[in-house]
Amino acid sequence: xxxxxxxxxxxxxxxxxxxxxxxxxxxxxxxxxxxxxxxxxxxxxxxxxxxxxxxxxxxxxxxxxxxxxxxxxxxxxxxxxxxxxxxxxxxxxxxxxxxxxxxxxxxxxxxxxxxxxxxxxxxxxxxxxxxxxxxxxxxxxxxxxxxxxxxxxxxxxxxxxxxxxxxxxxxxxxxxxxxxxxxxxxxxxxxxxxxxxxxxxxxxxxxxxxxxxxxxxxxxxxxxxxxxxxxxxxxxxxxxxxxxxxxxxxxxxxxxxxxxxxxxxxxxxxxxxxxxxxxxxxxxxxxxxxxxxxxxxxxxxxxxxxxxxxxxxxxxxxxxxxxxxxxxxxxxxxxxxxxxxxxxxxxxxxxxxxxxxxxxxxxxxxxxxxxxxxxxxxxxxxxxxxxxxxxxxxxx
Amino acid sequence: xxxxxxxxxxxxxxxxxxxxxxxxxxxxxxxxxxxxxxxxxxxxxxxxxxxxxxxxxxxxxxxxxxxxxxxxxxxxxxxxxxxxxxxxxxxxxxxxxxxxxxxxxxxxxxxxxxxxxxxxxxxxxxxxxxxxxxxxxxxxxxxxxxxxxxxxxxxxxxxxxxxxxxxxxxxxxxxxxxxxxxxxxxxxxxxxxxxxxxxxxxxxxxxxxxxxxxxxxxxxxxxxxxxxxxxxxxxxxxxxxxxxxxxxxxxxxxxxxxxxxxxxxxxxxxxxxxxxxxxxxxxxxxxxxxxxxxxxxxxxxxxxxxxxxxxxxxxxxxxxxxxxxxxxxxxxxxxxxxxxxxxxxxxxxxxxxxxxxxxxxxxxxxxxxxxxxxxxxxxxxxxxxxxxxxxxxxxx
Numbered sequence: 097x098x099x100x101x102x103x104x105x106x107x108x109x110x111x112x113x114x115x116x117x118x119x120x121x122x123x124x125x126x127x128x129x130x131x132x133x134x135x136x137x138x139x140x141x142x143x144x145x146x147x148x149x150x151x152x153x154x155x156x157x158x159x160x161x162x163x164x165x166x167x168x169x170x171x172x173x174x175x176x177x178x179x180x181x182x183x184x185x186x187x188x189x190x191x192x193x194x195x196x197x198x199x200x201x202x203x204x205x206x207x208x209x210x211x212x213x214x215x216x217x218x219x220x221x222x223x224x225x226x227x228x229x230x231x232x233x234x235x236x237x238x239x240x241x242x243x244x245x246x247x248x249x250x251x252x253x254x255x256x257x258x259x260x261x262x263x264x265x266x267x268x269x270x271x272x273x274x275x276x277x278x279x280x281x282x283x284x285x286x287x288x289x290x291x292x293x294x295x296x297x298x299x300x301x302x303x304x305x306x307x308x309x310x311x312x313x314x315x316x317x318x319x320x321x322x323x324x325x326x327x328x329x330x331x332x333x334x335x336x337x338x339x340x341x342x343x344x345x346x347x348x349x350x351x352x353x354x355x356x357x358x359x360x361x362x363x364x365x366x367x368x369x370x371x372x373x374x375x376x377x378x379x380x381x382x383x384x385x386x387x388x389x390x391x392x393x394x395x396x397x398x399x400x401x402x403x404x405x406x407x408x409x410x411x412x413x414x415x416x417x418x419x420x421x422x423x424x425x426x427x428x429x430x431x432x433x434x435x436x437x438x439x440x441x442x443x444x445x446x447x448x449x450x451x452x453x454x455x456x457x458x459x460x461x462x463x464x465x466x467x468x469x470x471x472x473x474x475x476x477x478x479x480x481x482x483x484x485x486x487x488x489x490x491x492x
Numbered sequence: 493x494x495x496x497x498x499x500x501x502x503x504x505x506x507x508x509x510x511x512x513x514x515x516x517x518x519x520x521x522x523x524x525x526x527x528x529x530x531x532x533x534x535x536x537x538x539x540x541x542x543x544x545x546x547x548x549x550x551x552x553x554x555x556x557x558x559x560x561x562x563x564x565x566x567x568x569x570x571x572x573x574x575x576x577x578x579x580x581x582x583x584x585x586x587x588x589x590x591x592x593x594x595x596x597x598x599x600x601x602x603x604x605x606x607x608x609x610x611x612x613x614x615x616x617x618x619x620x621x622x623x624x625x626x627x628x629x630x631x632x633x634x635x636x637x638x639x640x641x642x643x644x645x646x647x648x649x650x651x652x653x654x655x656x657x658x659x660x661x662x663x664x665x666x667x668x669x670x671x672x673x674x675x676x677x678x679x680x681x682x683x684x685x686x687x688x689x690x691x692x693x694x695x696x697x698x699x700x701x702x703x704x705x706x707x708x709x710x711x712x713x714x715x716x717x718x719x720x721x722x723x724x725x726x727x728x729x730x731x732x733x734x735x736x737x738x739x740x741x742x743x744x745x746x747x748x749x750x751x752x753x754x755x756x757x758x759x760x761x762x763x764x765x766x767x768x769x770x771x772x773x774x775x776x777x778x779x780x781x782x783x784x785x786x787x788x789x790x791x792x793x794x795x796x797x798x799x800x801x802x803x804x805x806x807x808x809x810x811x812x813x814x815x816x817x818x819x820x821x822x823x824x825x826x827x828x829x830x831x832x833x834x835x836x837x838x839x840x841x842x843x844x845x846x847x848x849x850x851x852x853x854x855x856x857x858x859x860x861x862x863x864x865x866x867x868x869x870x871x872x873x874x875x876x877x878x879x880x881x882x883x884x885x886x887x888x
Contacts, residue, residue, distance in 0.1 A: 101746070102695060102723040107661055108752050109605045115754025117587070119558045134554035139546040142765070146542060150535040157737035158530035158865060162515045191513070194590065198758045209505045230755065265503055299498060327498040341553035341764030353500050358511025359626065362594045362756070367763040368737030369538070469554060 125478030128446035130421050131469035133392045137339050138385050145376030161365030165192025169375040173346050182321035189348050192366040196305045196333035196345035201227050202357040207265045208233045213257050216268040219453040221275045235455040244281025247288040254296050266299045273306035273420025276453050276464035286319045305333040308386050310419035311394040326350035337386055342370050399472035403479035411492040421468040427461045431491055434460040445482040521874030524842035526817050527865035529788045533735050534781055541772030557761030561588025565771040569742050578717035585744050588762040592701045592729035592741035597623050598753040603661045604629045609653050612664040615849040617671045631851040640677030643684040650692050662695045669702035669816025672849050672860035682715045701729040704782050706815035707790040722746035733782055738766050795868035799875035807888040817864040823857045827887050830856040841878040
């Protein structure tokens with residue numbers, strides 16, 4: 097007779113939910129998950145840099161790492177942010193995190209009590225939305241156009257929430273190659289958004305994790321660089337320029353915010369092994385590697401846009417993103433891409449529907465299509481296949 | 493005029509505290525922090541294994557890792573636990589974590605609500621004690637002797653807590669080379685502790701992170717192997733056999749417990765880069781590497797015990813541990829090693845006093861001395877120096 101299983105159900109904490117264990121499904125044409133290009137992963141360079149770093153300072157691995165992460169990599173992050181994003185920061189303002197996901201998780205917990213309001217773009221990365229909800233934040237989306245957050249909408253949403261007596265803890269924004277919308281917020285908008293937030297005493301949490309992936313057009317300076325009172329908290333990541341599997345992001349914030357955020361960092365300082373490899377590799381190869389990756393991604397973006405034109409012309413609309421990993425597809429109102437998503441996966445083409453990214457569940461007629469991982473040829477074939485599937489099921 | 497700093501103080505979450513940012517101080521003779529031996533770190537082996545793994549399957553780094561961590565490494569963990577700890581587990585029962593610290597943090601949150609009781613040995617690792625307190629657990633220590641937890645004490649503590657209407661969520665134990673006490677719980681005690689816990693319906697959380705470091709004597713089987721209802725949750729780590737900087741531990745638990753624990757895992761699956769290196773290296777070299785490390789540590793243990801005999805004979809007592817990284821020093825009642833700890837650090841010898849490891853703040857006359865990191869010669873010199881410092885200040 098099998099032993100009766102021990103009953104844990106009665107003792108789980110009130111706060112616990114069922115977390116995800118597994119990998120993402122991978123349909124034949126996977127436009128759903130935002131993987132970067134696999135052909136330009138600098139595997140040999142990383143392995144060589146690691147070897148050199150271990151020879152140089154590997155015995156330090158016997159120590160517990162600095163809780164904020166490898167100092168030389170924090171320094172490199174600060175130098176990069178100064179150079180590329182006009183930010184006045186040094187290594188002490190940086191905490192390395194297990195991807196930017198951990199940075200975001202730490203910051204949410206440091207600032208938001210259950211029921212507190214977090215403002216964000218009307219569509220944003222579903223993983224972050226879920227994190228905010230897991231901590232019982234009240235997430236409110238603000239309407240955007242192709243220049244970014246609409247200032248009047250931000251102002252009225254803020255006023256509305258404050259009038260209801262809500263505590264608005266911060267405005268979360270992905271101003272560069274917004275996920276999933278694809279636009280980059282213009283400088284004028286950044287300034288307006290900052291002015292409104294300042295007037296109401298609301299900090300901004302700027303998630304800049306796609307900013308390096310610009311194919312064309314001019315960089316727009318970071319919101320962080322537009323003011324110097326510490327009102328803007330910043331996160332970035334090496335996941336998109338190296339690999340998600342490296343799990344290396346960073347949080348930049350005033351000292352007291354970092355101190356609070358640290359109390360929600362599980363597992364001590366980031367993996368020193370990965371940090372040594374990244375630091376060694378990026379110190380010499382960051383921009384040449386980014387260039388190579390951008391070239392690979394641009395070809396795929398072009399393939400996707402061309403294939404959309406051929407197969408969805410007249411049936412849907414999209415903007416051509418100047419960088420990043422996504423195209424945001426808009427079908428006519430009434431087309432339900434939420435209900436159809438699983439069917440499409442099963443028939444071989446993966447996408448994420450708009451409602452997944454929306455705090456209010458809007459956007460069923462929209463979808464995010466990621467072009468980072470497949471080859472350009474596969475992108476073209478997959479878009480054509482998606483159109484065939486939609487036609488077969490009467491969606492267009 | 494400098495801009496006025498943005499005021500975050502008014503918006504921090506109620507739950508947030510000030511987390512630690514920094515490294516541990518390193519006095520000349522550092523017996524405080526439990527670092528492993530630095531000379532036997534298999535740096536070249538790890539670098540080579542990584543290179544081979546990246547050539548073989550590196551492009552998978554472009555995908556987001558399995559949230560439970562690299563499957564081949566979970567498989568290796570399951571095989572190791574079957575072989576070394578008599579555990580019937582497979583890769584699906586394992587979640588890789590950023591050190592065992594993350595596993596412990598996840599488990600605490602999955603089971604304990606604020607105010608719930610966690611039972612533990614009367615002294616245990618201060619980092620874990622702090623984690624439990626950060627989640628507002630009510631940590632109650634159970635008296636031990638040199639065989640482990642005293643069954644009668646466990647029974648009476650449990651009854652006492654339950655009589656007070658408290659919810660006792662689990663018993664946390666480090667049965668092998670207990671940190672800081674050094675003993676290994678005997679088989680008879682393991683069985684008794686399990687029987688008592690079973691009778692009261694309390695799960696056991698077995699932290700086995702030092703078990704590989706046995707210098708002499710016979711292994712005692714895991715508590716996990718003594719029953720098959722899922723009542724025992726298990727954690728282990730590669731930090732002690734490889735390096736803390738590798739940040740790689742694991743949690744083994746029934747499915748529904750792992751699912752709950754996953755909801756408290758920040759930052760997604762563990763670093764795939766480190767996981768690939770560890771899997772590649774340990775698959776072929778685990779036991780030869782452990783042997784080498786054990787040889788190095790035993791010499792240091794012997795040096796510490798000899799130096800204690802020479803310098804502390806008659807003034808203190810200690811047991812000779814059969815493995816692990818610590819000697820637990822007991823001075824006469826009234827000697828205040830808590831008050832003196834900082835002075836000792838300043839004069840060049842680091843230790844952690846007993847009260848740090850005690851849920852009730854007992855044990856000021858005791859101290860943990862770690863012998864893992866310094867050379868045997870430095871261990872001898874440091875113990876002699878500690879005696880001189882104690883004498884100079886009238887502590888002995």
